[in-house]
Amino acid sequence: MSWIEDPAFTPDAPFGPQTLPYGVVPGGIAVRVGDRALPLRPLASLFGERLAPLVTAPTLNPLLAAGRPAWSELRAKLVELVTATAAPRGAELVGLDGAVLPFEVADYVDFYSSRHHAENVGRMFRPDGDPLLPNWTHIPIGYHGRAGTVVVSGTPVVRPEGQRRSSDGPVFGPSRRLDIEAEVGFVCGGPVASRLSPAKAVDHVFGVTLVNDWSARDIQAWEYQPLGPFLGKSFATSVGAWITPLEAFSAARVTPPPLGNDVLPYLVEDRPWGLDIRIEVEWNGVLVSRPPFRTMSWTFAQQLAHLSSNGATVRPGDLIASGTVSGPERDERGSFLELSWGGQEPVAVGDAERTFLEDGDTVRITATAPGGNGSVVGLSEVVGTIAPAVSEG
Amino acid sequence: MSWIEDPAFTPDAPFGPQTLPYGVVPGGIAVRVGDRALPLRPLASLFGERLAPLVTAPTLNPLLAAGRPAWSELRAKLVELVTATAAPRGAELVGLDGAVLPFEVADYVDFYSSRHHAENVGRMFRPDGDPLLPNWTHIPIGYHGRAGTVVVSGTPVVRPEGQRRSSDGPVFGPSRRLDIEAEVGFVCGGPVASRLSPAKAVDHVFGVTLVNDWSARDIQAWEYQPLGPFLGKSFATSVGAWITPLEAFSAARVTPPPLGNDVLPYLVEDRPWGLDIRIEVEWNGVLVSRPPFRTMSWTFAQQLAHLSSNGATVRPGDLIASGTVSGPERDERGSFLELSWGGQEPVAVGDAERTFLEDGDTVRITATAPGGNGSVVGLSEVVGTIAPAVSEG
Incomplete structure (x- = not known):
């Protein structure tokens, strides 16, 4: 028996000695x-x-x-x-109280590696076209986010203001379509390096944390062409306070679903690094979704191989996020945009109904993965509560 | 007479006592x-x-x-x-030899604030549509770039490899359409702050430097939908080694050209911060373009007001770049994509012809602005030479 006598610190518990974030x-x-x-x-x-x-x-x-x-x-x-x-x-x-952001974020890159998420968004925003763009099955699509506004779990999220379309032209005000994106983040380390193979990339990942990539869909919809998301995302990105070492996930490895085409050699993994991370999203204490990370099409090893393939360096403190994790089922979607199908199908949250986030709402994302020998590995929660916009607070 | 007896250190010279970068x-x-x-x-x-x-x-x-x-x-x-x-x-x-990158870049944001550049790109890539997207005259459009690959002037630029389209599907290899973007960069400082008015934003800009936002157009064209530029840009962004204080530009202020519509109140400047910076682009020692910064439609003060309007913080070390500076004339375009009209109209570079960059090519960007009383304020050169791709070097 360990000197730490605690039922929460056993191999059956998510933060037992097999996890140690x-x-x-x-x-x-x-x-x-x-x-x-x-x-x-x-x-x-x-x-x-x-x-x-x-x-x-x-x-x-x-x-x-x-x-x-x-x-x-x-x-x-x-x-x-x-x-x-x-x-x-x-x-x-x-x-655990008082835990702060445990590392200085160098560059933050957000990927888009769930086929179900990309297809859902494509169906909503490009109803007449193919839901998936032609590059998606060849490239782990991603973009740079704002490193300076990555915040630790528990930090209140002030409703952003910004420009959105209206029937009278663009207006400025509090976002009306404030959303989450449940994601898994990978914290990079090791020597500064570039042109990593997927196998080498693995040695540049220290650990894993949950990410909530808060998104203002109305701001995003108006700004994002042609250079991608900017202020619709940059106001806050929450990460868990505790980084679970990658080594804890050796029993969680799975093969990702097939892309439907070959990938170019620089993206081929010798041993696939899909991970069976089971995410849960609670909205005001009500479980509303269980996004399955095992359904992601691109792995973090492929994402790092891709992002460093042009000679870009990977530095300690770089954070890469998976993109919204959405499974094939409705109750596996990782954003409220998808859960409410663009706001058209309200979601039951206990006795209430929701489409997008209201002031005072709290979202809590947790996850576990198999740890081997029947144990379970935990990812620390990422939680945030919406504070009113500054102009209304 | 100053103790620094040097004809290069007089008010008539770009790096006289009126400049002091x-x-x-x-x-x-x-x-x-x-x-x-x-x-x-x-x-x-x-x-x-x-x-x-x-x-x-x-x-x-x-x-x-x-x-x-x-x-x-x-x-x-x-x-x-x-x-x-x-x-x-x-x-x-x-x-001056041995000057290094003088600051640690926090977040790097690249804007897109030249109407001529945006229209030229729009005409080439969307020939059937309006050259300017509807958001462009309402929002200083921008995106986050990679802070970790900002390098100092003089650093060789290794030709990036990456995915591009071919008639046989995507292929991986050295970029064939390697380009420059002549830009002006603004280095941020002061206390961490958000929701800045344009007037307040000015106090968060320490100084000005030239930027060459190297761009691989073939990689960019294949990857950029729907989340914007990523590996087509992230391999290297060169900045000048010497940061000219914003205070040196007080005599260079001009009113930017009209947008053609009102802007929302959070973007209205009380005193406009357009700057009469005259850029010169040399390709292998031959002057090929003189992009006029005074033709930019959005100022750095508006850009900072916009990027912080959603609550995003501006930190010391943040770098914002203007976007490619292109004037209305052909010999005022700030990228080779535009100078060669997508590679269709080769550019005379001395006795040679060029469309995009070849290995061994050197690009040097310099600039001056009026300094008051007939003096001239200099921006230090940003220079780079293309090294062969790693697989071919």
Whole structure:
């Protein structure tokens, strides 16, 4: 029995010793054990000269930069430490409250790798055309988002204002079609590198976190041609406070669904990196969707291979998000745009009905994946509550 | 007569005492005086307690964060120092070589604010439609680029590889339509802020630099729908090594050309911030274009007001670029795509002809603006030479 006696810290629980995600609490870098956090600074001397500076840094960035061998060594030592029968000297468990954004985001790229999502959006916005554009099955389509407005789970999301179409021409005001996008994010690290094969790309991914890519659909619809989404997305992107190491997902690997055509050699994986991450979306406490990440067509390894194929470098702190995760069923859609079919089919949220987000609404996204031997690996929640627009607050 | 006796450091010369751009050389932060640099570290004690740490930092970022009052105070002291008759103790002029990227880029946003450029591109790519999309005269259209691949002038640009269309379906290989975009960049600073009026936005701009937003048109054409440019741009964006303070441009202000419709109140400027910056583009030493920045329809103040209108924060180190600067005349176009009309009309480059860039080609962009009292303010060159693609090098 571990010195951490806690039913939330067993292999059956999502944050047992098989998971051990990293975050930053007021006491510095910590590892999540069940529903508490173990700050590592007081234990730094246990990790040796090479690792100690990485766990005493103010953010995870130095650890991200250290690369796979350091990540594996630290994780192995942590497993030993948290499963020991006696607490190490200086160990003190603290609450999860107060966790901050655990790393400085370098570049943020958002992909668009769910066929069901892309087809749903295509059907709504281009009803007369093919729901999928011809490049989609050949390229992991993506774009750069705003790194400076990535915020940690729990940060209130102020309803954005912006330009939207009206029958009297463009008007400026609070978004009326505020939406979520339930996504999975991959936090990059290792040496700065470019032109990565999918196999090499894997060593540049430190860990996994949930992402809510808040989206103002009315702002987006008016602005996005021809250069893509901008202010419809840039007001806030929420990420989980705890980054689950990629190593925890080895039992969750699956083969992604076929694209229907061959991909070019630079995108071919030797071992596929689809992941059986099961997402749940709660709207004001009501479970409204279960997006299945295993249905995504492009993997993070392919996404990183693609984004670095032109010579662009991948840096520690780069964040890539999967794009909205939507499965084939209605109750597997990862955005309210899709769930309400563009606002035409209201969604039952307990006794209420919703199309898009109202002020005061709270969205909570959680996920688990198989951890091997019947265990389950957790991804920390990403939660946010809508605050009124500044002009109305 | 100043102690800096140099014909390149007079009010008639672009880098005289009216300009004083900042950069970082191997000796630290420096100010450009004529064709040499004056490192500030040895002179730090002359600037006082508040400013000294800003000029001894490894990058300009702390100075960017310090805000307008510090920028003005430092500039006033520098003017005094470089125009004094006696050299201050410790002053030593060094060459401009070895200047590095002078600041860490936070977020990089590229706008699209030249009507002529937008119309030229529209005519080429959507020959049957209106050359300008309906949102263009209401919104300073823009998108996020890759901050991690912004490089300093002089950095070789390796020809990117990527996916492009072919008659046999998509293929991967070196870009065949490698292009430039001559732009003006604005380096942001001051306190982190959002929802800026155009007037307030001005105080969040530290200085101005030239930008070459290298573009692979074949990669871009295949990838850009529906989320905008990505790998066609992300391999490299070159910026000048020396940032000319915004204060140097007070005599260069002009009113931008009319948009043809009213703009919404959040974009209305009380005093317009168009700038009479005269750009020159040299291709292998031959002047091929003179893009006039005064023809741009949206100002940097409007661009910053727009990008922060949804609550997005502007941070020190944010870089916003104007978009390709193209005037109404053929020899005022800021991209080779436009100069060669999509490759159909080769451009005379001395005795040679060109459509897009060949390996070994060098592009040099320079600019000046009126500095008042007959003086001229310079923007440091942004230069780059094309290296062969990695698979062919």
